[in-house]
Amino acid sequence: MSKKVSMKDIATELGVSVALVSYVLNGKFTNRINVETAEKIRKLAKQHNYRPNQIAKSLKSSKTYTIGLIIADISNLFYSSIAHFIEEEANKQGYNVVFGSAYEDPERFASILDVFIAKQVDGLILAVPEGGEKYLERVKEVSLPFVVLDREFAELDRSMIVNIDNYGASKVVVEHFQQQGFTKTAAIALKTNLKHLQARKEGFMETSSQALGLREPLFYEVLEKDLEQEIERIILHAVQVEKVDSLYFFTNRIAMAGLAVLARFDIAVPEQVAVVCFDEADAYKIFKREITYVQQPLKEMSQMAVQKILNPEIRKLKKIFQTKLIVKESTNQIIDNEKL
Amino acid sequence: MSKKVSMKDIATELGVSVALVSYVLNGKFTNRINVETAEKIRKLAKQHNYRPNQIAKSLKSSKTYTIGLIIADISNLFYSSIAHFIEEEANKQGYNVVFGSAYEDPERFASILDVFIAKQVDGLILAVPEGGEKYLERVKEVSLPFVVLDREFAELDRSMIVNIDNYGASKVVVEHFQQQGFTKTAAIALKTNLKHLQARKEGFMETSSQALGLREPLFYEVLEKDLEQEIERIILHAVQVEKVDSLYFFTNRIAMAGLAVLARFDIAVPEQVAVVCFDEADAYKIFKREITYVQQPLKEMSQMAVQKILNPEIRKLKKIFQTKLIVKESTNQIIDNEKL
DNA sequence: TTATTTCATTTAAACGATTAAACAAAAGAA
DNA sequence: TTCTTTTGTTTAATCGTTTAAATGAAATAA
Incomplete structure (x- = not known):
């Protein structure tokens, strides 16, 4: 009382x-x-x-020991994992985390940004949505340390970005399919201009073209809305009409929807189609076959992001993280009986 | 600059x-x-x-327009969904959310609590870990509005708690198994003294006993560590030795581990065992059969939690939320050929 | 013409802490 | 005995904002 x-x-x-x-x-x-x-x-x-009273202290010191984190959506496993690791690292350094979800909406992103600036956070970790890059000016104006996570923008110095080699990740996927004997792959991605996803696409397209010669690689793009239905349509088309032998799901959400379709229509993995997903999910363990996936070093990336905020030396570093292909049953080689 | x-x-x-x-x-x-x-x-x-400068404003007004949220782990889907809805509702009311994960550790919980109090948050939404209830005194001392989410404690007035009818939820599950013709169920739960999970257990035990007469209901408890292996052992024992025809997974994480075992050992669902899980997960969609689960009204609960913090009238209300059993294929009735 | 309102703005205290600088008293040095 | 140091504590400014109260000038009323 x-x-x-x-x-x-x-x-x-x-x-x-x-x-x-x-x-x-x-x-x-x-x-x-x-x-x-x-x-x-x-x-x-x-x-x-x-x-x-931390508020009074902050007023004097203009340090709030708070890091602002803006992501797309905290209920998306990819971001909640990142949030988890960022929180962990921030705590270790005596900092707290405020978070906001922008849902890929640049206006929303800007508004959260303003609030965090007014709140005087000591730094910002940002998964900038498409069209949100212009608001980074506001951050620069108040000379607040920030890093862009997961995303990339041409105008931005590489030292400000913490992300993976998306091109290389896709390259490894394509090569893995080749090695395992899968020659006709369809990739399914979100329709977007986000540069990191473009790189992921290029990695797939170029490596595929090189490997397959002239044949045009199969690349499908779906819109965020009606994602489930679109993916159902696409997969059935790819499998039944195009007769692909392998699927590459570009994101978490696409993978979930895609795997659901495969399960529902009893499409055998990897016998009928092999599958590689981007990013990790508990769910992959409970699919009839364990799923091969591209693993991002989320923990290391999160730590790097926090350290860049708190340490000017580290802020200068340029580093692209490498992904790891976790190979499971969904890309098991199929022994073709006729060749025996 | x-x-x-x-x-x-x-x-x-x-x-x-x-x-x-x-x-x-x-x-x-x-x-x-x-x-x-x-x-x-x-x-x-x-x-x-x-x-x-929000800090200066806050110092004067002693309002920070910030709500502190302490959960077990932001990377757990249950909590990240809650975080999502709480953030949404808080934003709608002009508030932000700071979060902290206590990982079910009461000391850690207390330490986050202290930080949030020092930060002068305007209210707290807390998933109090076992043994953490004593630290609620600190919150009362500074007369900060708070609600306990998901969990319950005897000492706490019901108006301070936002959670579901756990007993009733289990009752519905048992009755559903009965109706579908499954008569020997094993429940798998975490070993814990958390009251809400005790209620969930009692709902299962009492309803089962009543339904089955004297037969002791099968109830397994697993420790957090080695969860995966323990669950594998338990399920194989339950299915092969005890010949259960149905499984009731008490939590998210148990469900994931359990379904992984069922998939790996090719135990047919629902033909060999029917399955009901607690809480929602994307993953349930990609299991070979869609999974029947107990759905908590997370959005409504989150809204209620925020409103209780911000509105003294609502703070007085006592309300227990009801769950909904989402029936899918994993509890489809089995037509026994011999009876035909 | 003097008193009263109205208008436009300033003064100063406050929120809760930090911190350089000032100060008074006691102790030590000359 | 006077001067200098040391010891222990206070004063006052500051961070950026809010807000009640004061102020002074112009306009209106008497």
């Missing part, structure tokens, strides 16, 4: 000045301050369960 | 007082203030892209 106690309350109760209380509780001038007075102050502070 | 501009900067530049700037920018005393002066101030503020 008791309201919060301030240094002033303690000072008044003991008939000393606020400054003295501050010095004692912060362990300053320990050699000058009377031991008994100090003891009295400490005791009363404990008794009243004194907690410094 | 330019540092942040304050009201003082604007005031100085125009040779007026800070108070006047404040009045103008907050639209106070509009009838008294000279229209031209007001215009000048507004113009310069816009020009300099003035953003009020």
Whole structure:
């Protein structure tokens, strides 16, 4: 019930000045301050369960020990994993995390950005949506440290970006399909201009073309809305009409929808189609065959993002993270009986 | 590059007082203030892209427009969904969310609590871990509005709790199994003393006993560590030795591990065992059969939690949310050939 | 012409902490 | 005994904003 106690309350109760209380509780001038007075102050502070008001401290120091994190959607496993690791690393360094979801909407992104700036966060980790890059100016104006996560933009110095080699990731996927004997792959991606997904696409297209010669690689794009239905249509077309022997799902959500279709229509994996997904999901374990997927080093990336915010030296580094193909049953080689 | 501009900067530049700037920018005393002066101030503020310092505002008003959310783990789908809805509702009311994960560790919980209190959040939404209830005293001490989410504690007035009827949820599950002709169910739960999970257990045990007469219901408990292996052992035992015809997975994580075992060992669902899971997951869609599950009204619960924080009237309400059994193929009735 | 309103703006305290600088009293050096 | 140091504490400014109260000038009323 008791309201919060301030240094002033303690000072008044003991008939000393606020400054003295501050010095004692912060362990300053320990050699000058009377031991008994100090003891009295400490005791009363404990008794009243004194907690410094972080707001007041922040006003003086203009440090809030808070990092702002803007992602697409916290309920998406990819981002919630990142949030998890960012929180972990931030905590380790004595920082907290405020988060906001922009749902790929640049206006929403800008509005959250403004709020976080007004809140005086000490740094920002941003999964900038398409069309949101122009609002980064606002961050620069107030010279707030920031990094862009997952996404990339041409105007942005590489040292400000924490992401993976998307081109290379797709290259590895295509090569893996080849090695396992799958020669006709369809990739399914979101329709978007986001540069990192473009790179992922190019990695697929170019590597496929090289490997397959002239044949045009099969690349499908779906819109966010009606994703489920679109994917059903696409997969059935790819499998039944185009007779592909392998599918490459470009994102988490696409993978989920795609695997659901495969399960529902009893399309055998990998016998009828092999499957590779981008990003990890618990769910892959419960599909009839365990799923081969591209693993991003989320923990390392998150740590790097936080460290870039907090450490100017690390902020200068340019680093592209490499992904790892986790090979499971969904790309098992098919032994063709006729060749035996 | 330019540092942040304050009201003082604007005031100085125009040779007026800070108070006047404040009045103008907050639209106070509009009838008294000279229209031209007001215009000048507004113009310069816009020009300099003035953003009020929220920290300073908070210090004066002791309102931070921030809600603290403490959950077990943001990367767990259940909590990230809740975080999503809480953020959504909080935003709608002009609030932000800071979050912390306590990983079911009461000390960690207490430490996050302290930080949030020092940060002067306006309210707290807490998934209190076992043994963490004693730290709620700290929150009461500073008379901060709070609600406990998902969990329940005897000492706590029901109006402070936002959760579901766990007993009833299990009752419905058992009855559903009965109706579908499954008579020997094993439930798999976490080993815990958390009251809400106890209620879930009692709902299962009592309804089962009543339905089955004297036969002791099969109830397995697993430890958090080695969860995967334990569950494998348990399921194989339940299915092969005890010959159960149905499984009831008590939580998200148990369900995932359990379904993975069923998939790996090719245990047919629902032909060999029917399955019901607690809580929703994308993953259920990609299991060979769609999974019947207990759905919590997460959105409504999240909204209620936020509203309880922000509205003293709603804070008084006592409400237990009801779950909904989403029936899918994993509990399809088995037509026994021998009876035909 | 003097008193009263109205208008436009400023002063100053406050929120809760930090911190450089000032100060008074006691102790030590000359 | 006077001067200098040391010891222990206070004063006051500051961070950026809000807001009640004060102020002074112009307009209106008496």
